[in-house]
Amino acid sequence: MKKSKKLTVPSTGAETRGAWMMMLAFVRGYPGRAAAALSMVFVAGLLDGLGLSMLLSMLTLATGDHKGDPSLPEKVALQVADFLGLQPSAPNLLMLAIILISLKAAMSLLANRQVGYTVAYIATDLRLTLIRAVLGARWSHYLQQSVGRLSNAMASEAQRGADSFQNATEMMAMVLNSMIYLAIAMSISMQAGLAAIAAGSILLLLLSRLIRVSRRAGQHQTVLLKSLVSVISGQFSAAKPLKAMAREQHVDALLSDQTRKLKKALRQQVISREALMALQEPLLAIMVGVGFFFSLVVLKMPMPSVLVMLFLLARVVAYLSKAQRAFQQVTVRESAYWSMVEAIDAAHAQREPRGGERTASLEREIRFDDVSFSHGGVATTLDHQTFAIRALALNVVVGPSGAGKTTLIDLVVGLLQPESGRILVDDVPLSEMDLQAWRRQIGYVPQESTMVNESVAYNVSLGETVSEERIREALKAADALDFVDAMPEGLQTRVGEGGSRLSGGQRQRLAIARALIHRPRLLILDEATSNLDADAQTAVIETICHLKGSLTMIAVAHQPRLIAAADHLFRLSEGRIVAVEASAVAAVHG
């Protein structure tokens, strides 16, 4: 079967709002920087034009072809020479031309530096805005994000999007330069100017298809990279089971297919870019040849005028060609910018409500008052339930898988909001509380604690500036200080990728220390011991028992030892939560 050469683009995320809208967004977002960059580019163009005027005047003087009225550039050149008190001689004009062209080079350097800095600003702002938007969004929005897609946005899309500012400025610079040369050409010969306009338009029109091809290839690239990085991060995070079950080939096939598609998109991009370059040159040469023939043979113009005219025409068209190439790059990268904007807009639209101003310090209880909650109206986890979680006690929640224990925790933290009823902390409704202030009182230990390949100290503080004393205090409270001190470099020992140099029990005790570092009033343990073997479980449960009485704890658990240690025990099942005696757990625990 013959394969179609066209790539099919997945529809999501391929939409863009156009290159011009993006450039407008840059100007709106960075008016000062964009104006500075464009002014520098404009001055560089003017200096270039002035330098050329000097050269032209020098040519006229040197060839003795100055019988008629001087042209605009000649007049300007003579006035500049006069202003500087210089004789309008050929050597003086040459010297002025060299100075002006050198100044132009210096100005271009400044302009490029300005543009480079602005690119860095744009990329940084895009990244920070995305991070803040995603972290500030509702939990339900965060759950829909793929880590790979976010990493790709941070690493690749932000840079590609920002780089298009450089291309856009380059394009503006080239258009500006071509305008200056066009003005010079028109002041010397109207015919030369019109010929340049005609030649430029033909060139732009003939090659505009290649711009569309590049734009599509850029869109393919954006969509494919997004999907590829998303798949890679998903599969790599499950590397151990994949290797253990010898399923690498399956991942290889999946990634190879995506990588091949990406290669195809990149090839299309390269081909259209190189084709544009390759076709511009002969077209330019043909135009110059036709112009030469036409002005010399048909119009019978004198040779020096023809040479000047052709030189100007070639400059105008060459600048327009460069502008077109820069625009092509803008179109290739524009989709990355819009993909970033789309992710930011989506996160902003799902901004988490800040709650109110009130605070409570959890001295008595967290009360669920006739609370109902279901995930999208499907999985009912709480159905008009009223109960209280006691302060300074170990509250353990049990229940069958899928009953909604984690959902209950998410309601306490304020990641989810009840559909009806209220949650109150010491009589203050959670909906009226400052959510950030409330969460700062919480320490949270999940089932699988992620460790980064950094030191123990880093993993406990998560990179925040915290005194060593505070870290040791948290480690001690988590019964982790002894094994940390026994490590070769103590607090500075690296824990390996994902904490691979630690046992499961050690990892969880570090996670408890991480949760305790800010001295929380509420410690949540969501199946924190479920993944541990019996010995490790005993050690962590002992740690939890040592903490009893010093803070409020809610533990979701299945382990009889932890259940036996509970001050208050709740069983959640089929939307109902009931307080049970620990001794009755064996009978009720599903």
Ligand SMILES: Nc1ncnc2c1ncn2[C@@H]1O[C@H](COP(=O)(O)OP(=O)(O)OP(=O)(O)O)[C@@H](O)[C@H]1O
């Ligand atoms: N983000 C979500 N969107 C839709 N449904 C969800 C979501 N999170 C959980 N659920 C569903 O809600 C129900 C309760 O899930 P939850 O994770 O709270 O249960 P659990 O008791 O903690 O389960 P387990 O003990 O297996 O961890 C399940 O049916 C689950 O499929």
